[in-house]
Amino acid sequence: MEQGNQTEIKMAKAELTQSPGARAGLSASTALARYPGPVLVLTEAKTFEALNAEGEALAEALAKPFGGAIASVLVELATTTEATGEAVSEKISMPAEAENPGQWLDAILVPQSDGETLILCRDITLDVNVRSALVESRQRYKDLVEVAGDFAWETDVAGVFTFISAEEALGFNAKELIGVNPETLLAHPAVSTALPFQPDDVVLNEELWLNHADGHPLCIMVSALPLYDGLGRRVGSRGMCRDISVQRLRDDILSRSRMRDRVVSYIVDTFRSKERPEDMLHTAVTSIGRALEIQGCDIYIRTSDGELSRADGFGSAAGEHDWTQNVLDHIEDETTFEGELDGYKVLATTTEFHHRGNGALILLRPPEEPWTEEDRALVEALREPLGSALAHITEQRKLEELSRIDELTGLLNRRAFNDDLDARIGRSVRRGRSGALIYVDLDNFKQVNDTHGHETGDEVLKTLAGILHQSIREYDLAARLGGDEFAVWLDDTDQTIALGRGKNIVSACNDLKEFSGSEDEPLGVSVGIAVYSPTSEETLEGLVARADQAMYEAKRGGKGQATIAKPAKSE
Incomplete structure (x- = not known):
């Protein structure tokens, strides 16, 4: 593998100094030149040489004063990889200039046996910005929820509302709630525990679900205490209510989002940890199958002739079915498919790389287990990472195939x-x-x-x-x-x-x-x-x-x- 890497690097260097006609036959270096991001070589002399156009721009930036610190980091990482013999990955931030808002790169450094280091970079600026925007959005949402209005209430000894502080509560006009027993507002009447609207002692931040005026449930946080007259007789209760439905919904969304992020990150990380395309695909399909607890999961990859070919599968229901080709044809036009076929709940989607479909994912469940919104969201979140992985696998297979072929005759070497x-x-x-x-x-x-x-x-x-x-x-x-x-x-x-x-x-x-x-x-x-x-x-x-x-x-x-x-x- 190391000898192959050295050959590709040397061919790439030669290509950059040759005429376009001379470069046309250098298949391996062309793959490096077409890598969707900067590609550099750190020489033994600790200088950076570009292997593609994006690499030239990065090499120029590293040569500028502001790039010195970044160059030093890369040299230090290269020293580490040379010592361990293993590739390392590092996120680097390119400082902003007058006409450049700044850039984040994911740099993978691969040591070579000749003392040089191959550096493959991927632009992750969008990912970093999106994550930053998401964090900012979540904080803003939290602030709005925390300042949401509360309403105070009182009940009499019979447990019915006698006072509502706000003009409107739970979607009702305050007057509409006077004389109403809170028990009749329960979203889940089967609740057997004592309601906080008639507490025997102080109750703090107890949650329960009440129906809004339009019928949809609201999560309400209740704090209350019992009221007694001068003779110590129970005369009612008093408390505060706060609608935390938005907060609970947010927590639920964040929890599911974190789960999706963990699943997606795990799959992407496993791709990077595997060298053989077959291992990458098997890890992906197995991880997806287990994350969704499904009967079958199949990944398809677009071949050189433009057809979708099954690459790997997971589960007892995985494999070709009579309807498989119809589903593949459907998602070529519509992107996604959901339906019940041959006793299975089927969910299918295409994978994308640079906005072009390059594969497909087909998932199967028993008919009694419908797909949830969370399932759909996870599958949607996987489309681009899987597409990127499939693109990488396709390119790797091309390089492997080129390394097997005699260039002059086209026969095996x-x-x-x-x-x-x-x-x-x-x-x-x-x-x-x-x-x-x-x-x-x-x-x-x-x-x-x-x-x-x-x-x-x-x-x-x-x-x-x-x-x-x-x-x-x-x-x-x-x-x-x-x-x-x-x-x-x-x-x-x-x-x-x-x-x-x-x-x-x-x-x-x-x-x-x-x-x-x-x-x-x-x-x-x-x-x-x-x-x-x-x-x-x-x-x-x-x-x-x-x-x-x-x-x-x-x-x-x-x-x-x-x-x-x-x-x-x-x-």
Whole structure:
């Protein structure tokens, strides 16, 4: 991973100093250049170099007097990452200038093995400002609630109102409440405890729910004390009421908001803690499923062909259903869907990144458990964080795919081929089916480069890659191992089929003769074939060695032919 990071950084540096035409082929550095935020490299000399346009602006700012303190913080963090070998994240605040209101950045510093540090920044100014505005709004709301008007009251020995201090209380005119027993105003008449309107002793700040004049319940805080005459006889009660419905509603909203924030923050934090896209998706879908206590949760990601493909799921009801595609089609146009389908309560929405849909979330519950406003709010709050995560996963997959491909031929490179070949052999053993490894090496290729130049040599390599690609099935593997060496893996193939396929490759490569360096040394291929038996217990290294040996036997036998390797010794 570190070597890959170094390569991307070096390519990005080179791209910034090359012409646009020269930069066009640098796929990995293009991904860094398109990163939605400043990207810098802190060199061993403790200087900042930009890897994209936003990075240039940040590097310029760090070079200014006001940027010195921030630069020092980044250098100190880089020293920490270099010591621990682990990436760190830090929020930094860029000071305001005459035409710049200031900016907040989330900087992730990743140490490199060559002593440099990669710095990826994300603009979180909006998040900080929104959070600040929310805090200010909450404080203002609290102040308004605390100065809300109260009303005083008195009841007689029978417990009915005899006095109301305000002109209006609970939505009633004060005169309408005189003679009314507070018990008749209870929003929940089943309450069995003694009401504070007829207390036996002092009552402070007791809460109960009373109906407003229009019928909706209000949360009222009551403080009261009993009244006695000169002879000590109970004559009634006196107290104060305060409508705290708004405060209770606010507390409820804040509580649910905090819960949403915790769930969203947890999911986002887990994304950052995972390296593999599959782990990121699984953590997200599991966290959402558990937070909402649902039967099923599925995440879909938009593929390169524009379709939504299921990426992961959670719960017993997760997976494709007969109605899934209809729901996906609906939310493409309407953003959200809610309804009952096939015995499930379904809630679905799209995920967004930069205001463009890049995935979908489908949630399922039993029909007797309806979706609540809190559920809907949480799903809505997840749309953008999930969209951002899916965008990151998509870009990471692109980079991973680029790292697996030979740039010249478009075939797998050696590392990717060996990784996939190891997995294919394991599958061959589990399924009890044989396969075949074919090594292909160009004959007299050096003469082509010597006579016609390396451009013609590259054309030969690309032509051979096309021949191999046409010679295999969609699920087989083809790779350029390096130089003029190629390899093919054929699933579910015996010796007869493998030899026939090898001979076809040799025959198809007759078209390469037009590139020959000379008539005496015609261009062609030699093919070595090793058939793998799932019962042989042969290692990957042993299989490769047999195929390589068979290829050299084909060369020693006159070139331009296919040779089958002897079976593995353990068979």
